[in-house]
Amino acid sequence: MAKIATREAYGQALAEFGEVYKDIVVLDADLSKSTRTEIFKKKFPDRFFNIGIAEQDLMATAAGLATCGKIPFASTFAVFAAGRAYDQVRNSIGYPHLNVKIGASHAGVSIGEDGASHQMLEDIALMRVIPGMVVLSPSDAASTYECVRLAIEHEGPVYIRLGRLGVEEIYKKGELKLTLGKGIVLQKGTDVGILATGLMVHEAIKAAKMLQDEGNSVYLVDMPCIKPIDVDLILDVAKVTGCIVTAEEHNVLGGFGSAVSEVLIQNYPVPVKMVGVNDEFGRSGKPEDVLKYYKLTAEEIVNKAKEVMKMKK
Amino acid sequence: MDKAKELELKKIATEIRKSIIIQTASAGSGHPGGSLSGVEILTYLYFVEMNIDPKNPKDPNRDRFVLSKGHASPLLYAVLAEKGFINKDELTGFRQIHSNLQGHPDMKKVPGVEMSTGSLGQGLSVANGMALAAKLDGKDYRVYVLLGDGEIQEGQIWEAAMTAAHYKLDNLTAFLDHNGLQIDGKITEVMSPEPVDEKFKAFGWHVIKIDGHDFNQIEKAVNEAKTIKGKPTIIIAETVKGKGVSFMENEAGWHGTAPNKEQAQKALEELQKQLESLEVQG
Numbered sequence: 001m002a003k004i005a006t007r008e009a010y011g012q013a014l015a016e017f018g019e020v021y022k023d024i025v026v027l028d029a030d031l032s033k034s035t036r037t038e039i040f041k042k043k044f045p046d047r048f049f050n051i052g053i054a055e056q057d058l059m060a061t062a063a064g065l066a067t068c069g070k071i072p073f074a075s076t077f078a079v080f081a082a083g084r085a086y087d088q089v090r091n092s093i094g095y096p097h098l099n100v101k102i103g104a105s106h107a108g109v110s111i112g113e114d115g116a117s118h119q120m121l122e123d124i125a126l127m128r129v130i131p132g133m134v135v136l137s138p139s140d141a142a143s144t145y146e147c148v149r150l151a152i153e154h155e156g157p158v159y160i161r162l163g164r165l166g167v168e169e170i171y172k173k174g175e176l177k178l179t180l181g182k183g184i185v186l187q188k189g190t191d192v193g194i195l196a197t198g199l200m201v202h203e204a205i206k207a208a209k210m211l212q213d214e215g216n217s218v219y220l221v222d223m224p225c226i227k228p229i230d231v232d233l234i235l236d237v238a239k240v241t242g243c244i245v246t247a248e249e250h251n252v253l254g255g256f257g258s259a260v261s262e263v264l265i266q267n268y269p270v271p272v273k274m275v276g277v278n279d280e281f282g283r284s285g286k287p288e289d290v291l292k293y294y295k296l297t298a299e300e301i302v303n304k305a306k307e308v309m310k311m312k313k
Numbered sequence: 314m315d316k317a318k319e320l321e322l323k324k325i326a327t328e329i330r331k332s333i334i335i336q337t338a339s340a341g342s343g344h345p346g347g348s349l350s351g352v353e354i355l356t357y358l359y360f361v362e363m364n365i366d367p368k369n370p371k372d373p374n375r376d377r378f379v380l381s382k383g384h385a386s387p388l389l390y391a392v393l394a395e396k397g398f399i400n401k402d403e404l405t406g407f408r409q410i411h412s413n414l415q416g417h418p419d420m421k422k423v424p425g426v427e428m429s430t431g432s433l434g435q436g437l438s439v440a441n442g443m444a445l446a447a448k449l450d451g452k453d454y455r456v457y458v459l460l461g462d463g464e465i466q467e468g469q470i471w472e473a474a475m476t477a478a479h480y481k482l483d484n485l486t487a488f489l490d491h492n493g494l495q496i497d498g499k500i501t502e503v504m505s506p507e508p509v510d511e512k513f514k515a516f517g518w519h520v521i522k523i524d525g526h527d528f529n530q531i532e533k534a535v536n537e538a539k540t541i542k543g544k545p546t547i548i549i550a551e552t553v554k555g556k557g558v559s560f561m562e563n564e565a566g567w568h569g570t571a572p573n574k575e576q577a578q579k580a581l582e583e584l585q586k587q588l589e590s591l592e593v594q595g
Contacts, residue, residue, distance in 0.1 A: 057472035064442020
């Protein structure tokens with residue numbers, strides 16, 4: 001089966017929705033071949049603006065377009081969108097709650113060879129603390145398409161976290177229907193809950209199989225919507241299984257695992273183990289090698305699941 | 314501009330200066346110096362030039378103004394109150410907890426504020442976005458933006474300067490409030506952006522230099538900008554920080570310090586005298 005990167009699906013989705021929504025405009029900062037906004041640019045050259053290598057200008061220009069009724073998709077690498085232009089995203093998009101969508105590609109260590117300067121491991125943390133910012137993290141092509149749809153239909157700022165690496169299909173396009181603030185139950189089980197987001201959903205699926213082969217019952221959830229987060233679903237998993245493993249391609253501090261823990265600790269505390277990067281910068285290498293180096297693997301999810309099951313009361 | 318019109322604008326400008334003093338004094342904080350320097354520019358835009366309607370503040374065809382130097386909020390609030398967007402009674406609530414008049418303008422709280430600003434260097438990019446939208450929609454509204462001369466030390470200003478020229482945004486006019494001072498002192502001593510005119514020219518802009526307190530020069534420059542095709546215009550307005558209040562003029566210390574009760578009293582008396590002399594002329 002052909003693998004499709006979520007950034008590729010993003011470019012395709014923009015081109016597709018651009019037909020229906022004439023107010024969509026797309027901005028990029030000299031990375032349209034990589035973010036795949038080039039697909040939109042070819043179809044709608046008048047509604048595409050290359051701002052050059054100037055991410056701060058990119059974000060605030062998008063804000064200006066939004067004040068005039070446009071639906072701008074400001075696109076660049078996650079490290080620049082959430083890092084370089086943080087003040088612009090906070091003050092010119094978040095604070096006035098403008099209808100800007102941020103397409104942030106090449107997130108996480110799986111960008112690979114470019115190394116730490118380009119491997120964004122802090123963006124979930126940075127984006128989810130901006131009041132009113134929606135944070136989405138799709139796991140495959142179909143869920144990316146749905147996240148773009150949700151972004152268009154939601155009035156307000158949205159951050160969409162995308163990856164460089166080709167990934168297998170989890171869902172069929174046309175069959176998946178996402179709701180803002182809702183997770184996707186892949187299977188129900190009673191011994192341990194695994195909540196994963198983005199690329200790590202693929203590892204979580206493998207981990208669930210491995211755990212089941214050893215006789216464990218796994219409650220497996222894909223969480224494309226990190227903010228607003230699915231409180232009801234998190235609590236259901238906690239109540240049914242009594243212990244949870246989270247998995248994300250992000251620093252374990254402040255990210256998806258933290259978001260899940262915030263819900264649990266205030267409502268229904270159960271033990272949690274987090275799979276993610278342990279407060280380190282990334283390093284260069286082939287994407288697969290880098291993911292293994294930081295233990296962003298199914299095996300590590302299995303290890304953490306076994307640990308957390310022992311912590312149950 | 315005929316004499317009667319000029320006199321009327323001068324009176325409005327003096328009322329706005331009084332309001333800046335009243336707002337900052339009642340808040341006990343705020344930025345009077347850079348608010349006073351931009352008074353004539355905003356007075357001209359809001360009372361002569363711009364197509365705006367306080368009864369229909371979201372008219373899609375309206376002209377847009379972005380206060381990039383957001384700390385000059387007392388100036389913007391004074392103009393919006395004088396124009397009828399907000400109630401004059403609100404002005405004494407400036408910077409207070411229950412007021413909508415935030416220290417820096419919030420577009421979600423105050424009608425007539427087109428963009429929330431305060432983090433310097435971002436307003437020109439936002440204005441570019443508005444000007445691009447006008448071009449996309451085939452609308453003929455114009456976009457104005459007021460920049461501070463200290464503010465242009467922000468690198469993003471030059472990113473935006475490139476974008477405006479690259480996309481030939483001739484529906485955009487920027488004003489540079491060139492009062493020569495920033496918090497820490499003279500801009501040429503803190504971090505000189507000079508020569509500002511040559512820099513904007515080199516970035517592909519049409520540049521006009523004027524006395525920013527002279528309504529006739531402001532009018533001529535705004536009209537000239539409207540005739541320029543294929544490039545954005547910047548009007549470099551030479552101004553005096555703290556203009557109109559003798560003890561505030563050209564003093565960097567009045568950048569972000571509010572007058573106390575006695576100072577406010579003295580400033581208001583001076584401004585009242587200026588108003589009375591204008592009344593005599595009119």
